[in-house]
Amino acid sequence: MTSVADQQTPAQAAAGRVADDDGTTTAAPVTFGKALTAALSDAMDSDEGVVVFGEDVGPLGGVFRITDGLTDRFGEQRCFDTPLAEAGIMGMAVGMAMNGMRPVVEMQFDAFAYPAFEQVVSHVAKMHNRTKGKVKLPIVIRIPYAGGIGGVEHHCDSSESYYVHTPGLTVLAPATVADAYTMLRDAIDSDDPVVFLEPKKMYWSKDAVDLKALETARRDPEVASGIGKAVVAREGTDATLIAYGPSVPTALAAADVAASEGRSLQVVDVRSLVPFDDETVAAAVRTTGRAVVIAEAPGFASVASEIVARVQERCFHSLAAPVRRVVGFDTPFPAPKLEHYYLPSVDRILDAVDDLQWED
């Protein structure tokens, strides 16, 4: 288990350090959304080339207020509204990156990134390869995604599978306030294009995180980027829940309930969908021999499918039961009044765990 436990995020490292310094964690609670705002602001501070643009990200601060205050602080040249056209935003980002800038673009909602799909797949993802690395595109594409907020149609898609299937894109899906900060900083620092998935239902979730300490921790060259690193979010011995983004809190809640029922569930927070951390995930599953993959997106040909495929490839002889999935149905995301039927729930996860052939 040490190999797994060793995989600390810079966030955890920093959080640890804060706690160590004064004995307890004294940081004030900060929301996931504000951690993102701080990450943008700090990145803009530390690099003049970072520019933020998209629809309503200027004076309004974005419909989720993630870019709140950036135009005020950095001026209209660094954080600005564009005409309403997503391919336009993405294509302009490609050109600005070609000419030395580091664009961070916001797609207002998951489904409204689709007009930019050609730009993303045919250029953002492929330019580095096409030019043998001569053109780098350090672009971050921020996408508020997934459900749980009672949004109307087109506002709740879990679109990650489209991006992870596209070679050339790094795809990050943070699930904690600390990761919101550090992974967005990592994304902006990356010389590769990053699709940065923000679980919109978590924008208002809070955690006692000292963002300043995280900022300082990032400067330590010993603390590596979180890109490509999963973390064990909770130790456990009977089965492994593998989740990312909005499903991580659900998985943790399921593990809580299971614990009260005498079953010890380990939870892995994948965090980085591409590159994928096979080492951490496989090591975790080998310790328990049972696994359930949890994700909100429709299951068919999804990130969850991939995780199941990889785990069975790597852990076949450690597995006591097939790897199960608790995923979105293969249906469009439902209307608000039906979404509770759709979303992976604690009960559904526990049902899947019950199904892991414990009698065998």
Add this chain to the structure above:
Amino acid sequence: MTSVADQQTPAQAAAGRVADDDGTTTAAPVTFGKALTAALSDAMDSDEGVVVFGEDVGPLGGVFRITDGLTDRFGEQRCFDTPLAEAGIMGMAVGMAMNGMRPVVEMQFDAFAYPAFEQVVSHVAKMHNRTKGKVKLPIVIRIPYAGGIGGVEHHCDSSESYYVHTPGLTVLAPATVADAYTMLRDAIDSDDPVVFLEPKKMYWSKDAVDLKALETARRDPEVASGIGKAVVAREGTDATLIAYGPSVPTALAAADVAASEGRSLQVVDVRSLVPFDDETVAAAVRTTGRAVVIAEAPGFASVASEIVARVQERCFHSLAAPVRRVVGFDTPFPAPKLEHYYLPSVDRILDAVDDLQWED
């Protein structure tokens, strides 16, 4: 094994009948491409509402000549060129379908369907669900896809994973001349939108198929649509190769070589990616206990991942080894001179078969 063998395609049924009638199969060889042309033409003959449009599909007959002669035969109102805009083509198809027509649109190449992605995902796939079936969209989206023709960038993508992950789309991937005909007819007859994937390297491949007989066979109400039905393309007992589209001939070739080396490989042609034929696939794998999934698309979060996930979920206790994948690398499709390194080959398939822990 009977349950598997029973799954005959209408094509097979028809071919059988032809052979039965006169003792031998007398049909002249016909290409995959011409079978598609015949399917379009027959469908336009049998239903006035069928219209064909796209880029260069009129007088030119399409860059692959699949629509050759249709404008001549049915007039400019039934087969016509559009302005050069894929979202436009797709969006106009939605409207024409709303108003009672059955549009068959051609996307010139795989990567040139991406501009239409929003229309496909947000409307084509969702309209039926959104309106509780009040609006049906019997649209067929023909996409020449995959590699093997030495095409330049953007002309060789295997984009099926994007579509299969999108609930509401039927996704077909024929691999034989007979299926090219019958499945395109099935697709046009379907009241649901169908993404119809044409492996471009197979356009010129030939088979002795009597298209007239297929046409007649389709009228038999006993012969069901091929949608949702996989077929066992070759019987075998040691391991199961699962493939679709351009990978089926490769799988069959691998089975040939394996046979000469004393190993009996079964080949399943998935044909219908969505809906997926779990029954046939799982039954096949259960008979052999070993499986390799073959596909050209990058493996990560792909159709192949899904098949692996489904097979391990359904056949876990029959499996003697993890399900292996022989798939495209997680890289952009390479330039012509490198594609032979990239494409699943007979050798790579046999390597994977060798890896199926025969000693265990």
Add this chain to the structure above:
Amino acid sequence: MSSSTAEESARSEAAMLPSPTPVQLINERGVAVDNDTETAAKYPMPSPEALMRAYDKLVTGRRVNDQAGALVRQGKMAVYPSSHGQEACQVAAALCLDAQDWLFPTYRDTVAVMTRDVDPVEVMVLLRGDWHSGYDPIEHKVATQSTPLATQLLHAVGVAHAAKLKGEDSVVVAMCGDGASSEGDFHEALNFAAVFHVPVVFFVQNNQYAISVPLSHQSVAPSLAHKAIGYGMPGERVDGNDLAGVLSVLGTAVQRARDGGGPTLVEAHTYRMQSHTNADDATRYRTDAEVAEWAPKDPLVRMKKYLTDAAVLTDEAEAAIGDDAERVAATLRDGLNSEVSVDPDDLFKYVYSEPTPQLNEQAAMLRDELSREGE
């Protein structure tokens, strides 16, 4: 070049460029505008009956906007993008159509949809969150209210194209906002419509904002109507708060389309008086003073003044119109106050014409889960 070619080209240009200022038939003071003869001939004043019918719908439209706002505040509806201030456009977009015609509305065009006699409670299914759409688009020839911006314009072109191929006498009005005009689909729709010469009227409600983004960040063209010539169709602009003007300009464009004259782009200058939706806070990006400037241009006030002055609108008629509006508001209240139950099986039923085996499995799993929970 010969001077005759130059003249010809100038003439064809002139025919496609919009009027130098937005067409107006009744001004902000409720007085008929004395237009030049050419304009007056092209855009005649609607008959008093037509204006009265439209005014009735205008009053109801305003009432619907107010009522919906209240229902949102009471938690009966999740979200409502109000067309307060734009009701003249809403009403005219529906009234310019005949029974065989089609309307393609956006999320903001609820009042237009209701004006086309779709049941108000069915319209609200979307915003209440019961389902993604509540009425039958085929029966009413009203498409679902589109959220993905500008996408519906292409659907409208498709419906019109099919109508043309089938020899139907239908015209399609396709609505969108100023912001949506920046999307690629807008461009493709107008071009397809022009090239295929199909009967569509593109109706842009330029309400000066796309959520927080003002028109000046959306376009620096002389007007949005100036885009039309780039597709080879006429563009026109109209005072969008002048019900008579919008009715007339749309009416002319619809007639032109019906007569085989092809598509037109109409831009209405109007103003979104409220926030983008209840979830938005317009004070973050515009001043109260700016909003106040638009208040006197209100479409209701001016229409009432005009009709009263013309002695067409009597106190009695006004009362009856008010009653109509209240009836619709009551229907809305009743409809949204009664609880609807949703059926989890519906999740799977409509994804395809027939559920796939996979969906049947998933439905069974959910049913099993719910039965164990005792739901």
Add this chain to the structure above:
Amino acid sequence: MSSSTAEESARSEAAMLPSPTPVQLINERGVAVDNDTETAAKYPMPSPEALMRAYDKLVTGRRVNDQAGALVRQGKMAVYPSSHGQEACQVAAALCLDAQDWLFPTYRDTVAVMTRDVDPVEVMVLLRGDWHSGYDPIEHKVATQSTPLATQLLHAVGVAHAAKLKGEDSVVVAMCGDGASSEGDFHEALNFAAVFHVPVVFFVQNNQYAISVPLSHQSVAPSLAHKAIGYGMPGERVDGNDLAGVLSVLGTAVQRARDGGGPTLVEAHTYRMQSHTNADDATRYRTDAEVAEWAPKDPLVRMKKYLTDAAVLTDEAEAAIGDDAERVAATLRDGLNSEVSVDPDDLFKYVYSEPTPQLNEQAAMLRDELSREGE
């Protein structure tokens, strides 16, 4: 409306609408056109030196097209979209730029790329199939030749936008075809460029066809240049086979952009004399007679005539120019006749700045496979 507003609006319209017919400085007979003073002032005749330099490139461009065609027939190159007939546009697009400027070409713009002094053999890497692009876009300030139509126009806007923000003095020329003007990205690019007022010149080579589809199925606008006013930028059309005209119109637009005047849309009327690519068969969709009509409009013939008549082009100069062209053709032949080896490891090396663990695994698998095959 007041007559002064009307006049102002008419003036601003006139400034954005293209000339009534395409600008031409040298006619099809190689004679300088006697343009009106306004046109002459706006689009001056380039100097004899500039024309000679351009003519040299023109001859080389034609030679490159011919040579590439031959190399395709010999199987040395997979595919070549020829710009035969369009060389005046190709040459001018490159020559109107300074060192700090950028060029965004398409698959057909090989001659333009070479005219900007990119190594011919590096340019051909794409079409030979060794890799997706062969030259360094940053070093040359020439983007990769774009295949997905119109997508590159947005990249061009981005480069110009960054240049503006950084205070650079760069102008960007972004090329596309008539067909590409129908794509949504065309619309979004022009609008972004206008709204952000960035130094881009959009250069549409209207060669009358998009593969098999004639312009009349692509657009029914008076001209493609008429799209400009819909974005609030000037549009101009020019005889694309008149090298002097293209140089002048592009030069004026580039200067305007450099002076902070914002973007311009330039449409060149030209003709694709050959099939779309060697894989195409143009006889399926157009007549020989139509092609024959364009032959006398050839850009080389007319330029040669003009320069000879002006006694600028001597026999000696002509011979030297021919030698230049032959040298480039020889470079191409030599380059493409020598076999290049490709490295399978390259498949994995450049997907990201650093290969992922997954890519390293896959590369190792391939290496293992190849070593077992003894490759």
